[in-house]
Amino acid sequence: MSTIRVYNTLSKTKEEFQPVVPGKVGIYLCGPTVYAESHMGHMVGPVIFDTVKRYLSFNGYDVNFVVNITDVDDKLIKKSVERGISMEEVAKENIADYLHNLSHLGVDQISEMPKATEHMGNIIAFIESLVEKGFAYESEGDVYFEVGKDNEYGKLTNRSVESSQGEGGQMSARKRATNDFALWKIAKEGEPSWKSPWSEGRPGWHIECSAMSKAILGETFDIHGGGLDLTFPHHENEIAQSECCHGSPMAKYWMHNGLLRADNTAGKLGGKSDRENESETAEEAASGKMSRSKGAGGLAELIERQGGENIRFFLLRTHYRSTILFSEPAIEEAATGLETFHRLFERYERITGESFFDIVPNALRTDGDIDAGDDELLVAVKKHRDAYLEKMDDDFNTGGGVSELFELVRVVNKSIDANKLEENKDADLTALKQAIATIRELSAILGIFTNAPESAAGQDSQLVDQLMQLVIDIRANARANKDFATSDLIRDRLGELSITLEDRKGETGWRIE
RNA sequence: GGCGCCGUGGCCAAGUGGCUAAGGCAGCGGAUUGCAAAUCCGCCAUCGUGAGUUCGAAUCUCACCGGCGCCUCCA
Incomplete structure (x- = not known):
């Protein structure tokens, strides 16, 4: 098994990937809070970790990929009041939207999508354990995590307990310190609530991830992912909760994807800077309707317009830790490059009568090894396949991998030209078929060209x-x-x-x- | 103020100590074509600025300039 290296936010270095249990990998990705329609930014993590899972599976690992859904939270409650429908209704609508968008971007590797409301028992038990161990305290029906009790607090984002201010200085009288954060919140009149030892209430934001990852992946799992914006306070607090509760590391590798920035605008998509724009309401800004007011439309419409595969390719063209400037012209440019592949696939079908899309991609890395012999085409194919794998091994360098895919297209076209395969009906097509099967194999890892495009007509x-x-x-x-x-x-x-x-x-x- | 990231050809973007600095888009020249399209071949960067470390740096150090993120809900 070859060595895969992963950049770990915790150590700020690339580390050799060694799962906790040999052959098995648990990935937990922080998913959305479903109080509004998803925007482009919500798609980045799923696309990337979907690709990470594909690559790890290709390397022989058995991967369990969990993406959570936060379906109870202040913003959901607010939305349900505004709209006069239940919180569940709000969640249900937006989950449907989220899933729709994911499927159009080819995200189909998720093993499980737990919801906070379905893990209330686990969440409450987790909080009880923290209270018992003295890391959390009850206060007038709320329960808070006491940051000062955790002497490792801040290790992910390199900050001291003193420097982590907590809730913007607006300290609740119920808290002992400003940076203590809520594990449980007592419900106000009419708010959705669950019974607990402390009050009728609901969980704080961070605790669900600790409770659900433990329930599904165990106390220590392999990869915890999320957007770079979640490192603090969310992931820092998850680490505090889980590691104080278990006395062992929560996750071996913390992987954070870079954020999207809307082109020609200040700030990231749906972020703070957008909300400061007075022409938009906060909810519009956060929901993706923000972009509609800028003439771009909602995400589902954007996907309809640009094509999910094009968007996925656009995201994977760049390394996952980079910031991506997001704009429709940029997607269109990426899509232009993709056409070269589709033309080759058509060319292949004219020559062999076989569809690229009917080729079953190799499930395992070892299955695709090439014995090139002295075949000129296969020697080149092998070279670029090796280069592709080498780049993917190095912290999932999809951008580098894409360049090798383009090289493969070039060498195949060149070979077809040189051997006049389109004219010569009796030509030996063995090498061509293997070359195309390699493109099939390597593009499947990126989750592109999975299905034949719909007829343009x-x-x-x-x-x-x-x-x-x-x-x-x-x-x-x-x-x-x-x-x-x-x-x-x-x-x-x-x-x-x-x-x-x-x-x-x-x-x-x-x-x- | 604290923590952190980034600046590679017209645009996008790999590479982070040593073969000729990947690839894509756009452009230009050529092969091919009746002409095109497609395809192939070729051309197009010394890596923000300055200094330093080193036999050797886009890659390490420092300073400066410019852009950005987190520190408050955020994928």
């Missing part, structure tokens, strides 16, 4: 096919008669309809841009 595709054949036949006739004025007119007019013709040996192909 949509539902009328059969009729369009027939009409196009008609036009192409007429044009072929004109060309045969050297009537290039007519043939060029046809091509130009089709061009105006965004249809491009490609004259190949003996036939003419077309596609809709």
